[in-house]
Amino acid sequence: MALAQHDYEQLGFKVGKGGHFPGGLSNFIVALQNNSYLELLAVSGNIPITKGDASEIGDFIKKHEGAVFLGIDVSSAKSAADYLKARNFDVHGPFPGSVMKEGETTPPPAQYYTVVVDDAPAAGKRGITLPIFFIEHVSAEQMEKRRAAGEMDHPNTAMGVHAVWFAVHDTEAQLSALRDAGLESGESREMKSLGAHGREVKAGQGVLLLLEPSDKNGVLAKYLSDHTNRIDGWSHDEGIIGVSIEVADLGKARQLAESGTGRKLETYKGFYGTSFLLPPEVTHGVWVEMFQAGTSSGDTFVIRKARVFDGTKVIDQSDVWVEGGKIKAVGKNLKVPSDVRPVDGAGDTLLPGLIDAHTHAWGDALKEAEIFGVTTELDMFTSVQFMQRIRSFPTEAKRRDRTESGLTPGFEAIAPP
Numbered sequence: 001m002a003l004a005q006h007d008y009e010q011l012g013f014k015v016g017k018g019g020h021f022p023g024g025l026s027n028f029i030v031a032l033q034n035n036s037y038l039e040l041l042a043v044s045g046n047i048p049i050t051k052g053d054a055s056e057i058g059d060f061i062k063k064h065e066g067a068v069f070l071g072i073d074v075s076s077a078k079s080a081a082d083y084l085k086a087r088n089f090d091v092h093g094p095f096p097g098s099v100m101k102e103g104e105t106t107p108p109p110a111q112y113y114t115v116v117v118d119d120a121p122a123a124g125k126r127g128i129t130l131p132i133f134f135i136e137h138v139s140a141e142q143m144e145k146r147r148a149a150g151e152m153d154h155p156n157t158a159m160g161v162h163a164v165w166f167a168v169h170d171t172e173a174q175l176s177a178l179r180d181a182g183l184e185s186g187e188s189r190e191m192k193s194l195g196a197h198g199r200e201v202k203a204g205q206g207v208l209l210l211l212e213p214s215d216k217n218g219v220l221a222k223y224l225s226d227h228t229n230r231i232d233g234w235s236h237d238e239g240i241i242g243v244s245i246e247v248a249d250l251g252k253a254r255q256l257a258e259s260g261t262g263r264k265l266e267t268y269k270g271f272y273g274t275s276f277l278l279p280p281e282v283t284h285g286v287w288v289e290m291f292q293a294g295t296s297s298g299d300t301f302v303i304r305k306a307r308v309f310d311g312t313k314v315i316d317q318s319d320v321w322v323e324g325g326k327i328k329a330v331g332k333n334l335k336v337p338s339d340v341r342p343v344d345g346a347g348d349t350l351l352p353g354l355i356d357a358h359t360h361a362w363g364d365a366l367k368e369a370e371i372f373g374v375t376t377e378l379d380m381f382t383s384v385q386f387m388q389r390i391r392s393f394p395t396e397a398k399r400r401d402r403t404e405s406g407l408t409p410g411f412e413a414i415a416p417p
Contacts, residue, residue: 001026001028001040001042004028004040004042004284005028005040007260007282007283007284008030008038008040008283010256010259010260010261011156011256011257011260011261011278011282011283011288012154012155012156012157012158012252012253012256012257012260013030013038013154013155013156013158014030014031014150014151014152014153014154014155015028015029015030015040016028016029016030016031016146016149016151017029018039018040018099019099019100019101019102019104020099020100020102021097021099021100022100022107024043025041025042025043026041026042026043027039027040027041027042027099028040029146029151030154030158031143031146031147031151031152032152032154032158032159032160032161032245033147033152033158033159033160034159034160034161034205035073035140035143035160036160036161036205036206037143037161038161038243041068065280065284065285066239066240066241066280066284066285066286067164067239067240067241067243067285067286068131068239068240069131069132069133069240070130070131070132070133070164070208070240071114071132071133071134071135072132072133072134072135072203072204073134073135073136073137073204074115074134074135074136075136076136077093077094077113077114077115077134077135077136078094078113080115080134080136081093081094081115081134083182084115084117084181084182087126087180087181087182088124088125088126089117089118089121089125089126089127089128089180089181090117090118090121090122090125090126090127091115091116091117091118092115092116092117092118093113093114093115093116094113094114094115094136095113095114095115095116096110096112096113097110097111097112097113097114098110098111098112099111110138111137111138111139111142112135112136112137112138113135113136113138114133114134114135114136115133115134115135116133116134117133117181119131126177126180127177128177128178128181129174129177129238130166130168130174130178130208130238130239131238131239131240132208155252155256156247156252156253156256156257156290157247157248157249157252157253158245158246158247158253158290159245159246159247159248160205160206160245160246161206161243161244161245161246162205162206162207162244162245162246162272162291163200163206163207163208163209163243163244163271163272163289164206164207164208164209164240164242164243164244165209165211165240165241165242165243165244165287166208166209166210166211166238166239166240166241167196167211167212167220167223167224167237167238167239167240167241168198168210168211168212168238169212169224169238170212171197171198171199171210171211171212174210174238175199175201175210178201178208183201183202183203183208184201184202185199185200185201185202186199186200186201186202186207187199187200187271188200189209189211189271190214191211191220193219193277194211194218194219194220194241194287195213195214195215195217195218195219195220195221196211196212196213196214196215196218196219196220197211197212197214198210198211198212209244211241220241223241224237224238225237240286241286241287242286242287242288242289243286243287243288243289244270244271244272244275244289244290244291245288245289245290245291246272246273246290246291246292246293247290247291247292248292249292250267250273250274250275250276250290250291250292250323251323251326251328253276253290253292254267254276254290257276257278257290261278261282263282264337265277265278266337266338267300267323267337267340270289270291271291272291272293273291273292273293273294274291274292274299274300274323275289275290275291275292276289276290277289278290299322299323299325300322300323300340300341301321301322301340301341301342301343302319302320302321302322302334302336302340302341302342302343303319303320303322303343303344303345303350304319304342304343304344304345304346305317305318305319305344305345305346306318306319306320306345306346306348306349306350307345307348307349307350308320308330308349308350308351309349309350309351309352310330310351310352311351311352315330315332317332318330318331318332319331319332319333319334319345320345320350321334321336321340323340351373353373353374353375353376354372354373354374354375354376355374355375355376355377355378356369356374356376356377356378357378358378358380359377359378359379359380360379360380360381360382361377361379361382362382365377
């Protein structure tokens with residue numbers, strides 16, 4: 001556990017103290033801004049292991065490291081159980097559960113309730129073979145305490161788990177069971193790097209990404225072969241292979257991950273935005289994709305050999321590297337990842353957007369201002385009709401059609417007379 005905690009902190013996560021469960025399990029928590037969390041579990045060395053989760057996880061880690069279960073948050077465990085029972089699923093629970101702090105030997109009152117659908121259902125009943133369960137947290141108090149303590153303010157700017165990747169043999173069979181359990185199918189996906197294709201399943205704020213092998217010699221096919229009978233009593237080889245975590249600043253997350261792992265991590269156009277991928281050997285058994293939403297490969301490029309004015313001086317024959325829509329570096333002969341699109345800047349001049357602090361923006365003044373590098377204007381006096389026209393442009397239209405409208409995706413401010 002200490003090694004896993006250290007390694008996740010090296011990736012830029014804050015790892016908060018957890019506790020221990022009856023049966024011999026202990027945990028640490030990586031709490032995230034959207035109230036999702038990663039739970040690092042280990043079998044306590046000084047507590048006898050009893051049957052149940054501790055025994056199953058103990059058997060798992062004798063052979064592998066990695067993700068074991070996904071808990072899907074629900075507002076009512078009882079309602080979830082009733083819903084599933086009404087659709088003929090073999091349901092167990094709700095079961096009360098709680099975490100004991102260090103030194104405690106008696107569990108406190110229930111902090112959560114869990115519901116499980118049997119993977120080997122009774123005759124005439126339906127089951128779910130994926131390792132998922134449903135969980136109702138009795139109170140948000142513990143997460144709010146972590147938020148107040150700054151545990152959700154991660155150096156790598158991680159905000160939340162968006163997708164959990166499952167390795168499956170038959171996507172359609174799994175989709176059928178999950179749809180009947182009340183989950184909605186989403187986008188089709190192809191992941192060539194793992195030799196896989198599949199489908200998303202929507203679950204609350206995130207998705208389950210079901211992936212089946214498309215290449216018999218690919219990474220996913222090997223995972224399914226290696227993980228057969230991975231847990232005593234759980235006869236299925238299908239399981240969690242990775243997660244997608246949204247970050248606020250991909251550049252910062254990547255810098256910390258490269259520093260912490262000593263690896264060069266290339267960015268790519270992912271399903272949810274510009275991304276980079278951490279392999280299982282540095283995350284204790286799972287692929288961890290970090291992505292920044294709202295970015296694409298079009299937001300990442302390098303301008304080569306331009307004349308740059310940085311506001312104080314001119315730099316000839318300079319490169320400007322833009323990553324995720326933000327300037328990452330300026331300098332001569334910048335070394336960038338091979339997938340970063342080059343733009344020839346020879347003969348052109350780059351400069352910061354200028355501010356004209358006293359204008360009267362009649363007619364085409366806003367369009368003409370951009371020709372001279374002016375991107376912000378303080379209009380000291382204009383017509384009511386002109387302001388009404390400006391305010392009629394939706395924010396998205398400003399982003400989409402900046403040149404035609406003469407407007408940037410900022411905001412308008414009116415100074416007092």
